[in-house]
Amino acid sequence: GQNIDQPTEMTATEGAIVQINCTYQTSGFNGLFWYQQHAGEAPTFLSYNVLDGLEEKGRFSSFLSRSKGYSYLLLKELQMKDSASYLCAPTSGTYKYIFGTGTRLKVLA
Amino acid sequence: DTGVSQNPRHKITKRGQNVTFRCDPISEHNRLYWYRQTLGQGPEFLTYFQNEAQLEKSRLLSDRFSAERPKGSFSTLEIQRTEQGDSAMYLCASSLGGSGETQYFGPGTRLLVL
Numbered sequence: 001g002q003n004i005d006q007p008t009e010m011t012a013t014e015g016a017i018v019q020i021n022c023t024y025q026t027s028g029f030n031g032l033f034w035y036q037q038h039a040g041e042a043p044t045f046l047s048y049n050v051l052d053g054l055e056e057k058g059r060f061s062s063f064l065s066r067s068k069g070y071s072y073l074l075l076k077e078l079q080m081k082d083s084a085s086y087l088c089a090p091t092s093g094t095y096k097y098i099f100g101t102g103t104r105l106k107v108l109a
Numbered sequence: 110d111t112g113v114s115q116n117p118r119h120k121i122t123k124r125g126q127n128v129t130f131r132c133d134p135i136s137e138h139n140r141l142y143w144y145r146q147t148l149g150q151g152p153e154f155l156t157y158f159q160n161e162a163q164l165e166k167s168r169l170l171s172d173r174f175s176a177e178r179p180k181g182s183f184s185t186l187e188i189q190r191t192e193q194g195d196s197a198m199y200l201c202a203s204s205l206g207g208s209g210e211t212q213y214f215g216p217g218t219r220l221l222v223l
Contacts, residue, residue: 033211035214040219041216041217042113042200042214042215042216042217043152043200043214044214045211045212045213048211087151087152089151095140095142095157095159095164095204096142096154096157096165097144097152097154097212098154099151099152099153100151101149101150101151102150102151
């Protein structure tokens, strides 16, 4: 089976940096996806990590440690439009995603 | 726009009625997925198609639920004898094929069962 743990809510200030953690337990781990989901909208792809380490993509970076079952999403220079839910989805080499409950991020002015 | 599309975007129905949703995937994608999402939760996997073949159904998908992808292109999800607990966002996603690849989601169909 799979177990995914993310904080339920986080609050940060515009312009700040925020780190959203995800710990997981899954058999046959292959890689981990991060998606962003604004309220009432579909999830949109942010990043996919297969190897250990940090992958940077503009203001967003994602880190993976396979041995620790741990990932984080780092958001820099926060903007109001970053207020959304962030979904962690480890995959086990199969086609379907198993999502965590997501972390609701509120960015305050 | 060549993204995943879903229709209708919203559906309100009375308990006991049947509803059908449609998903049109990205044209070259041979894999199609259905998920259900309730408020405050992440999407939950329902079923998956490789071309026209339905290869897996979640235990969440009771006998009242059926999904088809007759020509390997668009898909329909039907819920018979709807119950209030079926109220949720139904999301469709598609991907090219292969392990660990990115799925692209449609805007979803929000169902409210009264």
